[in-house]
Amino acid sequence: MSFISYSFVAFLAVLYVLYYLLPKKTQWLLLLVGSLVFYAHAGWYSFIFILVVAAVVYTAGIKIQDQYDARDEEISANQQLFSKDEQRQIKAQAKAKAKTFLAASLATVLGILAVIKYTSFVINNVNSIIGSNFVPYRFILPMGISFYTFQSVGYAADVYWEKTRAERNPLKLMLFVSFFPQLVQGPISRFGELSGTLLSEHKFEPKQAAFGFQRVLWGFFKKLVVADRLVILVRSLILDPAAYRGAYVVLLVFFYAIQLYSDFTGGIDIAIGAAEMFGVVVAENFARPFFSKNAAEYWRRWHITMGAWFKDYVFYPVSVSKAMQRISSKSRSTFGQKIGRRIPVYLTSIVVWAATGIWHGAAWNFVVWGLLNCLVIIVSQEMEPAYKKFHEKYPFSNTRAYDFLQIVRTFWIMGFIRVLDCYQNVPLTFRQVASVFTASNWSVLFNGSLLELGLSEADFVAVALGCIVMVSVSLLQEKGSVRELLAAKPTVLRYSVVWLALASIILLGAYGIGFDANQFIYNRF
Amino acid sequence: MEKLVLMLAQMHPDVDFYNCASLIDDGIIDSFDIISLVADLNEEFEVSISAGDIVPENFNSAQALWELVSRLQNE
Numbered sequence: 001m002s003f004i005s006y007s008f009v010a011f012l013a014v015l016y017v018l019y020y021l022l023p024k025k026t027q028w029l030l031l032l033v034g035s036l037v038f039y040a041h042a043g044w045y046s047f048i049f050i051l052v053v054a055a056v057v058y059t060a061g062i063k064i065q066d067q068y069d070a071r072d073e074e075i076s077a078n079q080q081l082f083s084k085d086e087q088r089q090i091k092a093q094a095k096a097k098a099k100t101f102l103a104a105s106l107a108t109v110l111g112i113l114a115v116i117k118y119t120s121f122v123i124n125n126v127n128s129i130i131g132s133n134f135v136p137y138r139f140i141l142p143m144g145i146s147f148y149t150f151q152s153v154g155y156a157a158d159v160y161w162e163k164t165r166a167e168r169n170p171l172k173l174m175l176f177v178s179f180f181p182q183l184v185q186g187p188i189s190r191f192g193e194l195s196g197t198l199l200s201e202h203k204f205e206p207k208q209a210a211f212g213f214q215r216v217l218w219g220f221f222k223k224l225v226v227a228d229r230l231v232i233l234v235r236s237l238i239l240d241p242a243a244y245r246g247a248y249v250v251l252l253v254f255f256y257a258i259q260l261y262s263d264f265t266g267g268i269d270i271a272i273g274a275a276e277m278f279g280v281v282v283a284e285n286f287a288r289p290f291f292s293k294n295a296a297e298y299w300r301r302w303h304i305t306m307g308a309w310f311k312d313y314v315f316y317p318v319s320v321s322k323a324m325q326r327i328s329s330k331s332r333s334t335f336g337q338k339i340g341r342r343i344p345v346y347l348t349s350i351v352v353w354a355a356t357g358i359w360h361g362a363a364w365n366f367v368v369w370g371l372l373n374c375l376v377i378i379v380s381q382e383m384e385p386a387y388k389k390f391h392e393k394y395p396f397s398n399t400r401a402y403d404f405l406q407i408v409r410t411f412w413i414m415g416f417i418r419v420l421d422c423y424q425n426v427p428l429t430f431r432q433v434a435s436v437f438t439a440s441n442w443s444v445l446f447n448g449s450l451l452e453l454g455l456s457e458a459d460f461v462a463v464a465l466g467c468i469v470m471v472s473v474s475l476l477q478e479k480g481s482v483r484e485l486l487a488a489k490p491t492v493l494r495y496s497v498v499w500l501a502l503a504s505i506i507l508l509g510a511y512g513i514g515f516d517a518n519q520f521i522y523n524r525f
Numbered sequence: 526m527e528k529l530v531l532m533l534a535q536m537h538p539d540v541d542f543y544n545c546a547s548l549i550d551d552g553i554i555d556s557f558d559i560i561s562l563v564a565d566l567n568e569e570f571e572v573s574i575s576a577g578d579i580v581p582e583n584f585n586s587a588q589a590l591w592e593l594v595s596r597l598q599n600e
Contacts, residue, residue, distance in 0.1 A: 084599070091600050161577025316576035319560045328564040337535075341561040348560075 001041040003184075003270045004223060011038065012216075012274060019278055024201035031179065031198070031278060032171055038180035039143065046142035049116075053109050053145075054170075054177040057152040060105030061159045061166035061173070064098040068162060102160040106153060113149045116141060121362035144183040146359060150309055152177055155191045157313055164192040172199055179280070181271040185264070187285040187305040194282065202279030211483050215273025217501050218473075222266030224509035226466035230259035232454040232510075238422045241432055246439025249432045251450070253415040256422055258467060261290065264303075288474045293406040295376040298414055306359075310352050318348045349374050360421075365429065369420040376413060462508045526591045532565055533587055546586040559584060566590075572597035 001008050015034045019027055040047055071094035075087055082090070120136035127134055155176065158164045167173040176191055179198060237244045237252040244252070268285045275282040289302035299307050318324055324344050332340030350371065357370020391397045416433055423429045444450070451457065476482045486494055533542045536558050540548075548554045554562070563574045572594055583593045 088600060157577070161575065163577060163580075312576070312579075315556075316579045319556075320563050320574060320576050320579070324560075325564045325567060328560060329568065332561065332564075337561075341557050344564075345557050345560050 001038050003267060004220070012277075016277055020204045024203070027201055027278075028172065028175060028199045032175040035175060035178040035180040035183070039178055039183065042143040045140065049112065049142040049145055050148060050178055053112065053149060053152050054174045056105050056108045057156045057177070058167070058170050058173045060101045060156050062168065063101040064156070064159045065166035067094040067098045067101075070094065098160055102156055105156050109149050109152055113145060115139070116145060118358070118362045144185075147186050147188060148177050148183060150188050154188070154309060154313055158191060167191070167195070175199070179275070181274040182282055185267050185271070186303070187268060187271070187283045188309050189283055189305070194280070197279060197281045205279070207487065208279060209277055210487075212273045212275075212277030214483055214486075214498065215276060216270050217498065217505070219266040219269030219273060220505050221466070221501055222262040222269065222470065224505055226463055226470070227259050227263035227266060229455065229459050229463055229510035230255050230262075234259050234422070236453040241423060241428060245432060245435040246441045247436075247444050248441070249419070249436050251445070252422060253412065253419055256418060257290070257411065257415045258463075260418065262466070262470065288477060290411055291407055291474065291478070292410050293403060294380050294410055295373065295414065296380060298410055299373070299377070306356070310356055314355055315348055315352045318351055319344060324348060346378055349378065363424060365420040365424050365426050368426050369417060372417045372420070376417070459510075465508070526587070528569065529566070529591050529594065530587050532562065532569070536561070542587040546588075549581040549585050554584065566594055570594050570598060
């Protein structure tokens with residue numbers, strides 16, 4: 001069930017009314033039923049996968065917790081009898097057993113993800129390397145599998161690290177894994193953070209209802225007024241790369257950035273807003289990424305929960321692994337503290353970014369995309385002392401105007417890397433980007449050629465209006481909550497803003513024939 | 526604890542590690558420091574700091590780090 005459909009609006013309305021009508025202690029159960037109904041729309045094939053993943057991490061969580069509970073019981077019952085060494089031994093044994101259950105569960109759920117998502121990619125690569133003719137079997141990707149698998153892996157690891165206790169009610173864990181607003185494109189939540197509001201009882205709060213509704217509306221606005229309109233232009237530019245080179249590539253970089261931003265953040269706004277309507281607090285996933293002054297900051301502001309997931313569950317585990325610790329000690333003793341300490345961090349960063357790339361899609365363009373991001377971050381990191389000297393020497397570099405230049409620079413660097421996602425072909429992308437530097441067709445930006453890409457003048461006006469609203473809201477958000485600001489205004493103004501938003505979605509929304517709104521870009525990951 | 530503070534001071538001689546309680550929150554120590562520190566602490570105090578231990582609460586002050594090391598020494 002797509003967020004952008006009449007059935008989702010009806011589903012949300014029915015669930016919402018029932019949620020506050022039924023006894024409070026059944027609220028989480030209703031959310032589970034709702035989530036399963038939402039997911040069942042994707043078909044039985046998808047349904048089986050989510051059930052298996054939830055069952056695996058549920059069992060692993062219980063088994064891991066049992067080891068720790070038995071350990072604590074044994075030690076506390078025999079506190080006087082056991083020496084410190086004996087206590088250490090008991091703890092080590094419990095940890096070792098817990099590790100086995102964790103490893104088995106991770107191997108299973110990540111194995112499922114790997115087989116489903118990467119089989120054809122691996123076979124294609126094997127075929128091209130050894131010249132074989134294996135059939136690259138392509139599995140249908142179950143809805144949201146990348147997201148709920150990561151969320152489930154995080155849960156199992158957190159129980160293993162004793163950051164959270166295992167959930168003993170399988171239905172409650174199933175709700176955590178399948179909670180419908182965040183199932184298809186995130187945010188990727190942690191059990192310890194989400195379970196508090198997800199599983200507790202909520203009474204109807206008018207302010208919370210209004211805030212949730214406003215956030216959903218805002219998501220619809222971004223998606224329908226901006227993203228689904230720009231997709232027409234972006235597709236035109238991608239589908240005929242030979243015709244659209246040079247200046248057109250610059251246009252693609254610019255408009256794809258806006259399309260992806262409004263599409264992805266729009267979907268996340270709907271997810272967070274829908275959850276908020278039920279009193280559930282879901283982690284934020286964006287913090288005005290296009291205001292970033294460098295790549296590292298951009299990645300702290302864009303898809304925040306994915307970045308945090310990779311940091312906690314890949315970067316640090318790889319960094320503190322015995323192999324990397326040996327590399328760390330060796331590199332520091334060989335190259336000195338200053339250079340040596342960089343080696344393990346950069347090596348791990350390469351692993352993390354390659355993994356981030358391949359998580360986005362089973363194709364080389366995503367791997368290259370990840371590694372290019374890594375390269376830009378490492379180069380920025382290495383340039384840091386030079387930047388510092390530059391800022392000390394030239395006072396103008398500490399002005400707001402210079403900040404703005406940095407923001408523009410970061411926007412374009414990240415944008416040019418991002419077009420790898422558009423062409424989905426590494427050599428073609430490099431050729432297209434290279435064509436910008438030899439371009440002689442800059443006149444297309446002004447001579448009306450833009451209107452031959454599928455959008456009319458009215459469409460461009462709608463996109464421009466949408467962008468002005470998005471930038472204005474983002475600027476206000478830098479100072480605080482826009483909804484709180486609105487809530488403090490007179491009732492007439494508040495309602496006018498909401499009705500205006502609703503009218504904009506209805507009048508300016510880019511609806512296809514029969515209301516076939518485009519799938520969210522991140523749904524395919 | 527003194528040994529630990531000395532290790533931290535080698536990384537950032539200008540920081541008062543006895544009183545600072547926002548090493549992570551204020552960005553005083555970064556990923557490079559954390560990874561180097563974990564390797565040094567593991568070796569020096571014969572502990573095994575896991576990825577799950579790398580949370581701001583454990584790395585925000587020298588005192589918190591020392592408590593982590595002491596806890597791990599008993600495990």
